[in-house]
Amino acid sequence: MELSELNRVWSQIYFYLRYDYNEDITHRGVRILQQVKNGEYVTIKEISEKLQISHNTASEHVSRLIKKGYIQKERDNKDRRKTVLSLTPKGSEVLVKHTCLDESKLDKIFSLLSKEEQNMIMSSLKLLEQKGRDIHENRIG
Amino acid sequence: MELSELNRVWSQIYFYLRYDYNEDITHRGVRILQQVKNGEYVTIKEISEKLQISHNTASEHVSRLIKKGYIQKERDNKDRRKTVLSLTPKGSEVLVKHTCLDESKLDKIFSLLSKEEQNMIMSSLKLLEQKGRDIHENRIG
DNA sequence: GTTTATATATCGTATTATACGATGTATGTC
DNA sequence: GACATACATCGTATAATACGATATATAAAC
Secondary structure: OOHHHHHHHHHHHHHHHEOOOOOOOOHHHHHHHHHHHHOOOEOHHHHHHHHOOOHHHHHHHHHHHHHOOOEEEEEEOOEEEEEEEEEOHHHHHHHHHHHOEOHHHHHHHHHOOOHHHHHHHHHHHHHHHHHHHHHHOOOOO | OOHHHHHHHHHHHHHHHEOOOOOOOOHHHHHHHHHHHHOOOEOHHHHHHHHOOOHHHHHHHHHHHHHOOOEEEEEEOOEEEEEEEEEOHHHHHHHHHHHOEOHHHHHHHHHOOOHHHHHHHHHHHHHHHHHHHHHHOOOOO
């Protein structure tokens, strides 16, 4: 199995199918939205550690994202010092545009595929996701 | 077919499996390396149009990437005004780190999959790539 | 051959993105 | 109360990004 071939294909897919979308969010902002989306309990400290930046920087980035309406925050009832972050619907939408494949393009592609092909693609991706999650959560080596 | 589900899976795969790599290239730099990799004949003007920036900005970004050893340039023999850009091996490597999945992670995953599963994943991705290329090159509506 | 157009390089200038130390407030633990 | 933790705010600084002006080189049109 030639993994570099798989990688070539992966990055080509993204190159061809990503949204042609004009940035109105910073690079750092996207990374933060990703972290907020993928954590269960995300605080400023979490963000600063994950992105390896100071807490002040993290706080300010988050503050700007809140102003843009992409993130909301609330104080944790169990520890009022802590701020818990979550994505707004608007934030979710912006994140999709910057990390996902253009669904109108996907729609065109899928309309040309057999049911069997569609299912194959879906199964493959889900298998990769599942194994990927295991790696991410250190359940595998 | 629920495309948003496919997209959720896609972005999760990337989130779990991408390289944990420290940036020593700018966001714009990565975009330019991508363009250089994916074009057959890439000039400063091409870059400026694709990224929708002025030619001077494009020229300067490219100049910096050349200094870092990621891109090389040569004059087109048929039109000496034109500079043709290509990736260096070093540039290719940096691009992989910023756009691909971590191959050591993939290796772990694939070592756990049957030959059949591996082939299914590979076939699926190649099918998506092929159709994606068609879309990109306007062969499909 | 001259004029005009094209392609890129360089420089000066400016804005935005990103970062952190210092400081302050609020809350939690001992 | 003393100390620790979490985050917010402000001042400061650097890096990234952008473009207009200008210049040089080359190609096309007349």
